[in-house]
Amino acid sequence: MTIRRRVPIRLVALALASVLVPAAAVAGPAQFVIVNINAPGVGFNDPTPAAPVGGNTGTTLGEQRLIAFQHAAAIWSARLDSAVPIRIRAQFTALAPNVLGSAGPTQVFRDFTNAPLAGTWYHVALANKLAGVDLSPATDDINANFSTNFNFYLGLDNNHGALNDLVAVLLHEFAHGLGFSQTASLATGALLGGFPDHYNTKLLDTTLGLHWPQMTNAQRLESATRFGRVVFDGVGVTAAVPVVLSLGSPTVDVNSPASIAGGYQFGTAAFGPRIGDPSVTANIVEAVDAVEGGVIGATPTDGCSAFTNAAAIAGQIALIERGQCGFAVKARNATQAGAAAVIIYNNNTAANANAAPPGMAGDGINDAFVTVPTVSLRRADALAIVAQLGGGVNADIGIDLAVRAGADALGRARVYAPFPVAGGSSISHYDTVASRNLLMEPAINPDLTHNVKAPFDMTWELLHDVGWTFPDADGDTFPDDEDCNAASDVRPTIILNGRDTGVPNRGLGAGCTMTDTLVALKAASGPNHGDFVSAVAHVTNQWKAAGLITGAQKAAIQVTAAKWR
Amino acid sequence: MTRQRVLAALAAVVVAIVAIAGPAGAAAPKKFKATRAFVVDRQSGTLRMPTPAEVDAVVTTLTALGQQPAERLTSTPAANGAVGMDLAGGFAGVLLARPNDDGSWETRCVFTVEEGAEFLGLVEDVQ
Numbered sequence: 001m002t003i004r005r006r007v008p009i010r011l012v013a014l015a016l017a018s019v020l021v022p023a024a025a026v027a028g029p030a031q032f033v034i035v036n037i038n039a040p041g042v043g044f045n046d047p048t049p050a051a052p053v054g055g056n057t058g059t060t061l062g063e064q065r066l067i068a069f070q071h072a073a074a075i076w077s078a079r080l081d082s083a084v085p086i087r088i089r090a091q092f093t094a095l096a097p098n099v100l101g102s103a104g105p106t107q108v109f110r111d112f113t114n115a116p117l118a119g120t121w122y123h124v125a126l127a128n129k130l131a132g133v134d135l136s137p138a139t140d141d142i143n144a145n146f147s148t149n150f151n152f153y154l155g156l157d158n159n160h161g162a163l164n165d166l167v168a169v170l171l172h173e174f175a176h177g178l179g180f181s182q183t184a185s186l187a188t189g190a191l192l193g194g195f196p197d198h199y200n201t202k203l204l205d206t207t208l209g210l211h212w213p214q215m216t217n218a219q220r221l222e223s224a225t226r227f228g229r230v231v232f233d234g235v236g237v238t239a240a241v242p243v244v245l246s247l248g249s250p251t252v253d254v255n256s257p258a259s260i261a262g263g264y265q266f267g268t269a270a271f272g273p274r275i276g277d278p279s280v281t282a283n284i285v286e287a288v289d290a291v292e293g294g295v296i297g298a299t300p301t302d303g304c305s306a307f308t309n310a311a312a313i314a315g316q317i318a319l320i321e322r323g324q325c326g327f328a329v330k331a332r333n334a335t336q337a338g339a340a341a342v343i344i345y346n347n348n349t350a351a352n353a354n355a356a357p358p359g360m361a362g363d364g365i366n367d368a369f370v371t372v373p374t375v376s377l378r379r380a381d382a383l384a385i386v387a388q389l390g391g392g393v394n395a396d397i398g399i400d401l402a403v404r405a406g407a408d409a410l411g412r413a414r415v416y417a418p419f420p421v422a423g424g425s426s427i428s429h430y431d432t433v434a435s436r437n438l439l440m441e442p443a444i445n446p447d448l449t450h451n452v453k454a455p456f457d458m459t460w461e462l463l464h465d466v467g468w469t470f471p472d473a474d475g476d477t478f479p480d481d482e483d484c485n486a487a488s489d490v491r492p493t494i495i496l497n498g499r500d501t502g503v504p505n506r507g508l509g510a511g512c513t514m515t516d517t518l519v520a521l522k523a524a525s526g527p528n529h530g531d532f533v534s535a536v537a538h539v540t541n542q543w544k545a546a547g548l549i550t551g552a553q554k555a556a557i558q559v560t561a562a563k564w565r
Numbered sequence: 566m567t568r569q570r571v572l573a574a575l576a577a578v579v580v581a582i583v584a585i586a587g588p589a590g591a592a593a594p595k596k597f598k599a600t601r602a603f604v605v606d607r608q609s610g611t612l613r614m615p616t617p618a619e620v621d622a623v624v625t626t627l628t629a630l631g632q633q634p635a636e637r638l639t640s641t642p643a644a645n646g647a648v649g650m651d652l653a654g655g656f657a658g659v660l661l662a663r664p665n666d667d668g669s670w671e672t673r674c675v676f677t678v679e680e681g682a683e684f685l686g687l688v689e690d691v692q
Binding site (some may be wrong): 094096097098100101102103104105106107108109110111112113115121124127131135136139143145149150162163164169172173176177181183185187190192193224420425428429442443444446490 | 572604613615619622623625627631634638639640643644645646647648649650651652654656657658659661662663668669671672673674675676677678683685
């Protein structure tokens with residue numbers, strides 16, 4: 001019998017993580033209802049024949065669309081619980097060119113029975129789940145519209161090639177509808193109707209040290225563009241960060257003086273070495289060059305000709321103003337002056353003064369002469385640096401190997417907060433610097449999996465933090481899809497074949513209890529009672545050695561097991 | 566594509582948008598114009614500039630689906646002291662795509678007309 005070799009190895013591992021079995025709180029997978037509002041012959045009802053693709057067995061275009069919807073809903077259903085069905089009002093219809101589709105909550109509710117936070121909006125599907133009743137039975141919870149004009153990949157296997165994977169798109173948009181979005185205005189900073197929501201209560205501005213509901217409208221507006229300094233500080237997401245995000249965050253960090261220290265939003269160059277190749281720590285020095293005669297607008301800080309302060313630039317980070325010549329020309333001049341890295345910041349034109357740090361294209365001529373990393377900054381950030389240059393400004397440009405890409409230095413997940421603000425998608429997504437790529441970044445990246453939780457993703461963790469719970473049939477706090485036994489015997493004492501041993505039935509980690517283990521041994525040993533008794537002896541010896549049971553309790557279990565024929 | 570077919574297609578888009586948006590009441594959307602090619606022509610498969618009508622359709626769609634100004638939304642009492650707010654079809658993430666040179670697509674989930682316009686290279690037509 002293999003049982004004598006195999007079972008004890010497993011139990012050693014289980015015994016290492018002993019937890020008490022909690023009181024049961026039975027919950028079940030949320031039921032998603034796709035409410036097909038398409039007319040006959042179109043959208044979900046399109047009869048155009050289609051060959052099955054990637055596990056999608058539909059034989060018409062309409063069937064395949066519906067199956068993809070149901071598949072995405074099923075992925076969420078397996079990971080969220082609710083006693084109230086989640087109704088998605090859905091259609092495929094002719095949308096404008098390049099509009100793939102949309103989904104979002106139809107309503108929000110606050111101050112309902114069982115609301116975790118008073119005076120706080122919750123998306124309706126979440127509010128229903130928390131309330132335990134349908135707060136708006138006549139209304140669907142999520143509104144979804146997708147385009148008939150766009151050629152989605154309709155397979156279920158994520159093998160989408162160059163096409164856009166409909167399942168990944170749906171997982172993303174459904175998550176917005178389930179609660180992955182905030183409702184404060186990014187035009188005025190005002191809270192919706194004067195109340196915060198389930199999401200923005202966990203948005204922490206690390207510069208101000210305030211959560212969004214604690215801020216004034218003006219502070220929220222400013223916070224929304226504080227790149228890298230707005231984090232979602234829910235405990236589940238924070239716990240997932242080290243499991244999901246990789247170490248090594250590209251960064252432009254001012255080290256000193258303290259008044260301007262911190263990370264800055266930056267753009268990258270299409271020429272020269274990548275940021276981090278090598279990482280540079282040096283002082284920032286403003287480049288000075290001759291004002292080119294006959295060039296309107298030429299300045300001594302535009303870096304368009306040889307630097308006159310090359311000795312001061314050598315080995316340092318050259319700071320250059322945008323304009324008058326190409327980015328690569330400036331970076332080449334800085335390289336020639338011996339700079340270790342280059343910062344080019346937006347100049348004071350109508351188009352650039354308040355613009356995001358630009359992505360910097362090369363010119364095909366000067367690119368090859370640039371041998372140091374080059375980044376760009378927005379103008380306001382650079383002027384703050386310029387104002388401190390008299391006292392010395394020290395900065396890092398490179399890869400911070402101590403920080404995870406997509407998290408801050410304290411390991412909290414960054415949300416998308418670019419400058420200038422990106423309408424509603426700022427804040428309601430994870431930061432685009434995240435690595436690995438996350439489902440809830442603003443873009444649907446082609447390397448996404450269909451997994452929505454750690455170690456692949458952190459969407460589920462955020463939804464959990466805002467109030468969703470997971471299907472947990474046995475109430476042992478282990479989600480069913482992670483539970484080594486989703487139907488554990490969680491009775492307080494070990495009961496074998498109706499005989500109560502009186503021994504506390506402890507959890508062994510991973511969602512299994514002692515009783516589960518003994519029952520599994522019985523099943524594995526089949527009719528061979530001797531094997532079963534022997535395996536029980538082995539296991540209970542290990543439990544005793546691990547301090548989980550006493551000698552008397554071990555004996556009680558073994559005696560009871562011996563009677564189980 | 567004939568002019569009639571183009572008009573018919575655009576009419577279908579407008580009908581769909583009206584159906585999505587439900588009752589209107591919003592101010593007329595800003596006028597935008599395109600600065601880059603982002604439409605893949607369905608007949609030729611080539612990349613081309615959007616027509617003014619297509620730009621209008623994009624803007625109208627984004628206006629209908631995206632985040633609604635909060636001042637248009639009103640809260641209403643619900644059972645047991647709860648308060649609800651109908652989001653008027655808005656507050657949805659809208660997924661846009663623009664083609665890359667290699668035939669792949671870059672996507673962006675936006676919530677407002679302005680974000681979508683920036684992504685697709687539309688600028689306000691002030692004339």
